[in-house]
Amino acid sequence: MKNVIIGQYIPGNSFFYRMDPRSKIISLMILMVASFILKDVFQIGVMLLFVFALLIIGKIPVGRILRGLRPLMYLLIFTFFFQILLNKTEPVLYQGTLHFSFLSIIVVILVYFFYRFSKKYVPFKMLYLLLFIISIFVVLINVDNVTAFKTTNLAIYQGGVLMALYITLRLVVIVTLSTILTLSTKPTDLNLGLESILKPLKIIKFNTEELAMIISIALRYIPTLLDEANKIMLAQASRGVDFSEGKLKDKIMQVISLLVPMFIISFKRSDDLANAMEARSFVPGKPRTRLHVLTWKSIDTITIVFSTFVFIASIYMVVS
């Protein structure tokens, strides 16, 4: 439990790792705004190629990026199909007829069950889901055109396809950019960078130092709390609580029997920590020196200039 690796950070030595977190956050912001400005599928495609080049230069594993995209996938697939089916901007790309008959519905149900049971053994689940939805359409178009009791026209328009691609690719670009940041920066560095970037917010009485302090304390708490939870579980087990078995009601009571001591211990811990900080004369809001000081190197300036260049280029693409 001691060596819990926290966060998405993976160690490496490409140029992303040598950069200052501040410059990484700023250029991420610039690139995100740039990709929001773009209005066309082809422009977004250029942006996607650019991001892909960044991945290759920075030696960042694509598998981890896909893992970051996973929570978005359902939404992406849904918006993709809704746009294709509902957006009716000319010209027509494809026109066909869906046939609903007893035979074709039975085939659809069979395909569904095949999908349900074979899902476990397929590595790319989302691509498989996409394939499944497409295969349903193929079945409805081709199987049993004779005895259909209901037919519906299906028309796919070019505008719909382009819009669907545009929306999905833009989200993919934005999330990939933010994943590059979190993969190549340690949470503590990110915290420091955020703190110094948000400093101008002091004008509206928002104290960023306190926020950074809270985040770093919370980071430090997580392994401690995991440790404590483990201890409490062992203590309860030695009193005869069985965490692996029992009915639902027993399980709920077991979780509650964990919660109360866990909260009492963690409140005690936070009290101790507050006392310790006070004893070391920590005063919130007073200027402090740091153990790790962020250094701004030439690579950071180059990155900022480069991403500003991308930003200007994207404005130029939209205007012309």
Added chain:
Amino acid sequence: MKNSKIKDITLIALFPAIMGATSTISIPFGGYAPITLQTLFVFIAGLLLGPKKAFLSIVVYLVMGAMGLPMFSGGSSGLGVLLGATSGFLFFFPIAAFITGLLKNIKIINKNIWLIGPFMFIINILIYMSGAAYLSHYLEVSYLPLLLSFWSYLPGDIIKIIAASYVYKRMRNQITYE
């Protein structure tokens, strides 16, 4: 007390840490959102910390999740979750904690803590409504059927509400930070 601000800082840091430590406990359920302990801790934060601190602490939780720490259900993290299907639920969590804290400070409710149960039930429905609003906007599905499809989460959430009030009842004699 002179420097209660330090105590506030350590207390606010507590809940994101607990939610992060327990984020791996989640049961995949239905299509959209898995069952997690998040809502339980949102309610407990509101009850134990009071409105302002609870709000801040859940906001810090979201910020930490966006920073790439495994804070969200099943140890997932990143901006992808905050833009994903469940973000309607996530963005309402701070407000839910705030309302819970406000309600707890009302005297009659504070004397008889089980009175807060129905209110927390309403807040829970509000969380569903916020989640459904985002989802229905995103999927372009009509709002009400989607909201009604969340009924299967209710039994679990009622258990969570009871657990939250129970924990508060047991804890409040020992914690006098209010």
